Amino acid sequence: MEMIQTVELTKENIHDNGCYCLRSQPKSTGYKNKTEWLLDRFNEGLTYKKIMENGKPAGFIEYTPIEYSSRVIYGENYLVIHCLWVGITGKGYASELIQQCINDAKEQNKAGVIVVTNPDTSWTPSKEVFIKNNFVEVDHAPYGFELLVHKLNDSTNPYFPIDWDERLEIFEKLTIIRTQQCPFIEIATDNVLTAANKLGIKTDIVNLKTRDELMGLSPTPYGVYGVIYKKKLIAFHRLTTHSAYKKLKSMSNM
Secondary structure (H helix, E strand, O other), X not given: OOOXXXXXXXXXXXXXXXXXXXXXXXXXXXXHHHHHHHHHHHHHOOEEEEEEXXXXXXXXEEEXXXXXXXXXXXXXXXXXXXXXXXXXXXXXXXXXXXXXHHHHHHHOOOOEEEEEEOOOOOXXXXXXXXXXXXXXEEEEEHHHEEEEEEEOOOOOOOEOOOOHXXXXXXXXXXXXXXXXXXXXXXXXXXXXXXXXXXXXXXXXXXXXXXXXXXXXXOOOOOXXXXXXXXXXXXXXXXXXXXXXXXXXXXXXOO
């Protein structure tokens, strides 16, 4: 008989229970950065829950109040889902985690729950499971980003900024804009740096410290990672070193 339980990470248990992503490499820089990032976020109301099946991680969800969110969204009194990932499919774990988030939103008298999706990358949650749980799409942005919301009252819909082109104009040099919200950010950064070094391209790294910085500088709604070169978006998710090299080389010749 399967034993299913939900474990919520806290300051007290995070080192014993650990994050879901990159858990096979707990000594890696990315995993350590994520753990420290979470410890700084719990006081802001961030929630991180794991579903455990027979004592083993089966999936997780991370969400937080919009005023502290790592996604580039405008809105009032919403919860924002950063991540949803289920490693054991077909058992309804994703919907269970979503419903737990919705229940928390109800208990906190929130206007609803928001999530950003994108069909072109696995770095955002899949849209379909949210549609199944009565989310509706209310906005979209360049590069395939979609804004979905499950509203609990008649509050104004959340929305994306519209100045995406203007944001890119700031960056002529190769620039990586990032936070530590995702443990794979460090790997993604290293791959670009390795490719850039092979081409002799100097790279600037902008570590976003506040939501205001994120809202003003991020080149996409994803918020936590973006690579810009010659005023063009190169990536908002991890590239292999080879892919980064090819992209940067082609642009260097422009």
